[in-house]
Amino acid sequence: MYDCCPVCLGRLRRQVKTPCKHTFCKNCLCNVYKHSPAKACPLCRAPLEYYISKRNSTIKLVFFS
Numbered sequence: 001m002y003d004c005c006p007v008c009l010g011r012l013r014r015q016v017k018t019p020c021k022h023t024f025c026k027n028c029l030c031n032v033y034k035h036s037p038a039k040a041c042p043l044c045r046a047p048l049e050y051y052i053s054k055r056n057s058t059i060k061l062v063f064f065s
């Protein structure tokens with residue numbers, strides 16, 4: 001069983017795990033971040049804020065509960 005990304009429904013690529021225990025492609029999570037004003041997990045709507053550094057190609061997740 002593959003891990004599927006709930007955003008693009010494909011196999012996870014460069015998976016990123018959120019503090020609410022959901023996994024997404026890094027690119028998908030970036031897109032959600034850019035296009036969603038709520039900055040929430042697309043699955044469970046947990047409030048989620050994170051910073052994206054394109055320079056070193058990492059996502060730093062910061063969770064506000």
Ligand SMILES: [Zn+2]
Binds near residue numbers: 005006010011025
């Ligand atoms: Zn995806």
Ligand SMILES: [Zn+2]
Binds near residue numbers: 020
């Ligand atoms: Zn979640």
